[in-house]
Every structure is written in structure tokens, then in C-alpha cells.
Amino acid sequence: MSKPILFQVFLHDIQAQIIQIKMHLPASKSPRLLRLPSWIPGSYMIRDFAQHLHREVAFTTKQQRVVLTKETKNTWLLAPCEDACIVSYAVFANDLSIRSAFINDQYAFMNGTCIFLQVLDADEQGSVLNETGIQDAQPYHVQIMQNAYLQKKKWQISTSMKEIKHRPLDSGLLMGEYHSADYAELIDHPFVIGQLSEHTFMVGNTQFTMMFTEETQLDPTILMTDIQKICEHHFALFGAIPFTQYIFQTLVAQNGYGGLEHKNSTALLYPRAELNNTDPSKREGYETFLSLCAHELFHAWHVKRIQPSCLQSPSLSEEIYTPQLWIYEGITSFYDDASLLRSGVIDESAYLKILGQNITRLLRNPGRLDQSIAASSFDAWTKFYKQTPTSTHFITSYYNKGGIVALCLDIVLQQLSQGKTNLDDVMAKLWDEYGATGIGTEDDVIETLCSTHFGLDIRGFIQQATATGMDLPLSSLLQDIGLDITMRATSSVADKGGVAAKTTIKYAFGAVFTKMDLGVQIQSVYAGSPAHDAGCLPGDRVIAIAGWEVTMDSLHGILDGVNTASTSFVSSVPLTVLRDGRLLTLVLPIRDAIPDTAEVKVVDPALFQSWYQRSRT
Known part of the structure; x- marks a missing residue:
């Protein structure tokens, strides 16, 4: 076995948000390539973490310089060295997200993908000799170093990486030491250090x-x-527990939302105002947090251990394309909310509200007709993760639609098997065949499992639901589990659907807004809508309609009132907008609002309860 490579982590310059790294390597007669990932598993976008590495220098333990040459944006060639050497570099940590690194006076958060360099054998030209991706069989150690500030603030460490016990911890110079068997393991255990x-x-x-x-x-x-x-639900579903310890690491912030899965932990970002389970007015925010926890925990099986074969050991230097992301994120998005209902954490009304909101989100997205979720998965790198104001016209979410497809698939499986098979059975078999064995999945894994193990042919459904932009037969399928969908117009700009509305708007505008001190700003415009035909553009600030000042709360009220006092139908109204410093008057057509908002109701309570109260046999 190779000698471990040691990383020492110093949190000396918190004000400058600098994390200092000293990387200790054994002697080598051959060149070595040092490589930092360009993306982090679970988040499919090139993020170029190396842009935040600075002051890279190498020297021996005898303080002699060693040649360190930057080869590409994220690789450095280390010259042969007869003595052990140290590579020192600084990391700028100012990304308050769950994907990178961040440090302030409260805590430090570090993902290994933007902190730790991988060491690879190379030739003199810098070419890797034996490319194995992140599963490199090279052990690594990590030492978190102590200092006066950390001691004074009584900072502590949270990580799921295996700890090396020291008694005492190097006379107070060391907060903790940890080890990993290879680079894949090294970057799969985020560190949080703080109070x-x-x-x-x-x-x-x-x-x-x-x-x-x-x-x-x-x-x-x-x-x-x-x-x-929630944990007990997931344990029962998969029938196996692949870890003995698990940490939900939540970064509390004023704003922000997100989660990123790891084998034995998850990193979460959540607004502090919503982390409240005693105030009934905060219940929805708390339930969303539980759903986020359920989603990321589900990934401990379904993403971190059940994986597409192409993502099992990537180099993390370039994109890896796969149409399978809907299988992983879509199915997980179905189970995150369903598991809350099935475990009794939320009641039926809360689940139906969430389901109605998810359906509303899908049906309000015209891009669902243009892009399939298989294509959305494949193009995640350049489209889903890099959305523009016009993206809603061209793309669909493999999370949102994928979750609804998973719900439909569950019902289809029950229909085809006369109630003997459902998606739970497929997930358990997916674990047995792939997660427990380490075999990667291929694009047709769901169809193959259903055919091989359950004798069910779902190829037609999968083709239509995942490879085309055709709408799903939601109404007919939901009837099979005792539910009914009602579509209505929205009641306000803030209406997300899922619940009944006392009143709805009469006339459509056709855009997504953000609140401004003066007026509202258009984020995106729906094709074919009144706003589109009026000539509105993303970035326009709507100031007035028919001479009346517009706010988020008043916009639809003003629009709905244009015909109340008129003896004849008013077919258009003047629309005042600010565009790039210019004041413009456009003509907004008056058209009826479209029914784009979903409510889901129980019509057969016994049938619905039998669906969500089922258990695997």
C-alpha cells in the first residue's frame, strides 16, 4: 500500500477567508501530477474550484524548493524529489453553499473537492500513467490544526470521516486527525468547524x-x-443499512437553500427563520426542511451507492453525460415527500398541498413540452444548472417532472401487476442488484428490473414519460389511488397552487416577477402570453397599468378591474415599463386567465390510504 499523503488544514486568516493547506508527500523518483476537481459529485456543473487556489509552492522538508509547474487550469506537475516534500497553497473560502468552501467568524465549511489535491503518477510531460479516476487506492490523512482563536471560541469539528485517535492531541496543536482509503473517500466527507x-x-x-x-x-x-x-421508512424500503453513523450538517443562514449528498452525511443550507417547529405559522418551512433531510438521506442509498456506471469513478475534470439523472433525482424527489406522509410526519392535507404545488410547477413550465427529462438529465451541465430568463421555454426539471413521473410509475406498476408490485419493490431490487454489489446502472435499468424480476413490460410508459415532451396522464392515474385534480386560474402572483382559492384572477399577464421598491421586475415572459405580445422583456420593470402604480400585491387587481366600470369590453390597456433607463409605454392585450394551478383532493379515502399506508412484504 502507498504511504498516506497528509493534509494539514490551518484556519489562521478568517477575516481574509483564507484556508491554508500544507500537503505532505513522500519522496518520489518520478514526477507526480496534482489535480483538483472541477466539479463535485451530485452537482452537475463545471465549477472550476481551482480558481480559488493561490500561492502554490513546493519545498522539501530541508527547505529546498521543488519545481511545481501549472499544467492546466486544475493540474500541477511536481518534479521528482529525493526527499519528502510539502506543497503549500491557500484556498479562498467565500462560497456560502453546500458545494464549495466558506469561512467566517462563526464556522468554517469545507468540501474536499475544493480543498484537497489528488496525487497521481505521471510521466515527464504531465500525462497520468494509470488513470483510475477518484478511486485511486491512495490513502490520505487530514489534520485540522488548532490555534488561539479556535481555542478561545471553543470550536469543534463535525465530519463523518474516520478519526485517528490521539492522546493527547499533539500538545494542543491538533484539533483532530482523520483518514480515508482513497481520494473518493477523502472528498466525500465535508468538514464543519465551529461552535x-x-x-x-x-x-x-x-x-x-x-x-x-x-x-x-x-x-x-x-x-x-x-x-x-423518516430514517425508519428508508431503512424498511431498502431493507439494508449501509452505514453505522450519519450526520445532517446544516449551515444556518439568513437566506439560501440546498442539500448535497454524501455516503455517511449530508451538507444542508437552510434559512434560520424557517428552522422552527414550535410556531404553527412556520410549519410549512419546517416540513420543507424535513423533506430536504429525507431527500438527501435517500441519496445515501440511491446516488452514493446505487450509481450510474459512468459516474462510479470519474476524474472530476470534465463533464460526464448521462440521461439517468431523472432516475436518481426524480425518484428521490417522489420519495422525499411521500416518506413524510407514509411515516406520519405530515398528514394527508399537507401532502396533497405539496403534490398540487409540484403539479402546478410542472404545468406552468412550457419547457416541459420541449425537453424530455432524459434530455434534461443529459444537458444538466449546460442547461439545467445554467438557466437564463428564457430557460422556462426550453427546459424541464428532472427533479420536478422526474418526481411526478416516479409517482405515475408507481401507479402503473400496480395497474400492470394487479396490485402485487409497486415502486418500493423496484427500489429494493435496485439495491440488491446494484447498490449492495457495487455494479453501476445502465440507462434502461428500470425497464430491465421490471421485466426480469416482476415480468412487467413498462417500456412504452418509460419511453413516453421520459424520452418525450408529452404530458403525463395524471388525471386518470391519480384516480387509481383515490385522488382527483382540479385546475383553476391563479389567485395572485404568490399562488403556488395546492390549496383552494376563494377568488382567482380574471385576466392573464403572463410573466414571472420579483418585488422591487418601485414596481415589479420581470424575470421571464411566457411565450404567447399578453406580456409577450405586448413586447415585455426579462429585466423590464413594470411601473403602471392603465395609469395605476403597480406592486406585487396590486398588479392583478388593477388588471382585473379594467372592465368593471366600462360599458364596453376594454381589449387592451397601456403598460408603463422601465427598460435600461428608458420609460416605455406598451400595449397589453386583455385575455382570460388560463387554468394553470392545480388542486389535488381525495375522492376515495380508503383507496388513498391503502396506497400510502402500504408496507413491503
Whole structure:
């Protein structure tokens, strides 16, 4: 086995948001290539983490310089060295997200993909001799170094990486030391260092920790009870527990939302105002947090261990294209909310509200007719993760539509098998055949499993649902589980659907807005809408309609009122907008609002309950 490569992490310059790294390497008679990932597994976009590496220098333990040559945007060639050497570099940590690195006076957060360089054997031209991707069989150690500030603030470490126990910890110079078997493992365990709030509980023989970067308004007893139910649901679904410890690492912030999966942990970003489970007015925000936790925990099986074959050991230097992301993110998006209902964490009305909102989001997206979710998966790198104001016309979300496709697939499986097979059975078999064995999945894995193990031919449904832009037969399928969809016009700019509305708007505008101090700003315009035909563009600020000042709250009221006092129908009104410093008056056609908002209701309570209260046999 190769000698471990040691990374020492210093958090000395918090004000400058600099993390200093010293990388200790053994002697080598051959050149070595040092490589930093350009993207992080689970987030399919080239992020060029190397842009934040600075002051790279190499020297021996005898303080002699070693030639370190930058070869590409994310690789450096280290010259042969007869003695052990140290590569030193600084990382700028100012990305408050779950994908990169961030440090402030409260805590430091680090993903290995933007902190730790991979070491590869290379020839003199810098070409890798034996490319194995991130599964390189090279062990790595990480030391988090102590300093006076960290001691004074009583900062502590949260990570799922295996710890090397020291007694004492190097006379107070070392906060903790950790080890990984290879580079894939090294970058799969984020570090959070700070004054942390932690709550630990057991589910069977597995220890779970809820970690937050500050105290929150969450009642820990309620939180742990709810999370425990979700964990038990996932355990029962897959029939196996592939970890003994798991950490939910939550970065608490004023704004922001996100989650990124790892084998034994997840990194979450969530607004502090919504982390409250005692105030009924905050219930929706708390339920969304639970859904996020359920989503990322599900990925511990379905993404981190069940994986597309092409994503099992990538180099992380360039894009890896696959149409399978809907299988992973879409199915997980179905189970994140369904698991809350099935485990009793939320009630039927809460689930139906979420389902109605998801359907509304899909049907309001004209891009669903233009792009399939297989194509959305394939083009995630350049389209889904790099959206523009016009993206809604051309793309669909493999999360949103993928989750609804998974719901439909569950119902189709029950129809074809006369109630003997459902998506739970497919997921359990997916674990047995792929997750437990380490075999990667191919594009037709769902169809193959259903045919081979359950004798069900779902190729026609999968082709239509995932490879075309055709709308799903939602109404007829939901009837089979006791549900009914009603479509109506929206009630306001803020109406996301999912619940009944006392009143709805009469006339359409046809754009997505953001609130401004003066007027509202258009983010995107729906093709063929009144706003489109009026000549509105993304970035326009709508100031007035028919001479009346516009706000987020008043826009539709003004529009709906244009015909109340008129003896004849008013077919258009003047629309005042600011565009790039110019004041323009456009002509907005008056047209009826379209029914683009979904409500889902129970019409057969017994049938619906039998669907979500089922258990695997």
C-alpha cells in the first residue's frame, strides 16, 4: 500500500477567508501530477474550484524548493524529489453553499473537492500513467490544526470521516486527525468547524447526528422524533443499512437553500427563520426542511451507492453525460415527500398541498413540452444548472417532472401487476442488484428490473414519460389511488397552487416577477402570453397599468378591474415599463386567465390510504 499523503488544514486568516493547506508527500523518483476537481459529485456543473487556489509552492522538508509547474487550469506537475516534500497553497473560502468552501467568524465549511489535491503518477510531460479516476487506492490523512482563536471560541469539528485517535492531541496543536482509503473517500466527507449545536439519537444500531452551525428555534425532541420516522421508512424500503453513523450538517443562514449528498452525511443550507417547529405559522418551512433531510438521506442509498456506471469513478475534470439523472433525482424527489406522509410526519392535507404545488410547477413550465427529462438529465451541465430568463421555454426539471413521473410509475406498476408490485419493490431490487454489489446502472435499468424480476413490460410508459415532451396522464392515474385534480386560474402572483382559492384572477399577464421598491421586475415572459405580445422583456420593470402604480400585491387587481366600470369590453390597456433607463409605454392585450394551478383532493379515502399506508412484504 502507498504511504498516506497528509493534509494539514490551518484556519489562521478568517477575516481574509483564507484556508491554508500544507500537503505532505513522500519522496518520489518520478514526477507526480496534482489535480483538483472541477466539479463535485451530485452537482452537475463545471465549477472550476481551482480558481480559488493561490500561492502554490513546493519545498522539501530541508527547505529546498521543488519545481511545481501549472499544467492546466486544475493540474500541477511536481518534479521528482529525493526527499519528502510539502506543497503549500491557500484556498479562498467565500462560497456560502453546500458545494464549495466558506469561512467566517462563526464556522468554517469545507468540501474536499475544493480543498484537497489528488496525487497521481505521471510521466515527464504531465500525462497520468494509470488513470483510475477518484478511486485511486491512495490513502490520505487530514489534520485540522488548532490555534488561539479556535481555542478561545471553543470550536469543534463535525465530519463523518474516520478519526485517528490521539492522546493527547499533539500538545494542543491538533484539533483532530482523520483518514480515508482513497481520494473518493477523502472528498466525500465535508468538514464543519465551529461552535456547533448537535443532537444525537439512535435508530437501531445506527447513530444519527443533527448538526447546526448555531442554535435554532427547533425543539430537538420533536425534530429527532420526526427524523427518526423518516430514517425508519428508508431503512424498511431498502431493507439494508449501509452505514453505522450519519450526520445532517446544516449551515444556518439568513437566506439560501440546498442539500448535497454524501455516503455517511449530508451538507444542508437552510434559512434560520424557517428552522422552527414550535410556531404553527412556520410549519410549512419546517416540513420543507424535513423533506430536504429525507431527500438527501435517500441519496445515501440511491446516488452514493446505487450509481450510474459512468459516474462510479470519474476524474472530476470534465463533464460526464448521462440521461439517468431523472432516475436518481426524480425518484428521490417522489420519495422525499411521500416518506413524510407514509411515516406520519405530515398528514394527508399537507401532502396533497405539496403534490398540487409540484403539479402546478410542472404545468406552468412550457419547457416541459420541449425537453424530455432524459434530455434534461443529459444537458444538466449546460442547461439545467445554467438557466437564463428564457430557460422556462426550453427546459424541464428532472427533479420536478422526474418526481411526478416516479409517482405515475408507481401507479402503473400496480395497474400492470394487479396490485402485487409497486415502486418500493423496484427500489429494493435496485439495491440488491446494484447498490449492495457495487455494479453501476445502465440507462434502461428500470425497464430491465421490471421485466426480469416482476415480468412487467413498462417500456412504452418509460419511453413516453421520459424520452418525450408529452404530458403525463395524471388525471386518470391519480384516480387509481383515490385522488382527483382540479385546475383553476391563479389567485395572485404568490399562488403556488395546492390549496383552494376563494377568488382567482380574471385576466392573464403572463410573466414571472420579483418585488422591487418601485414596481415589479420581470424575470421571464411566457411565450404567447399578453406580456409577450405586448413586447415585455426579462429585466423590464413594470411601473403602471392603465395609469395605476403597480406592486406585487396590486398588479392583478388593477388588471382585473379594467372592465368593471366600462360599458364596453376594454381589449387592451397601456403598460408603463422601465427598460435600461428608458420609460416605455406598451400595449397589453386583455385575455382570460388560463387554468394553470392545480388542486389535488381525495375522492376515495380508503383507496388513498391503502396506497400510502402500504408496507413491503
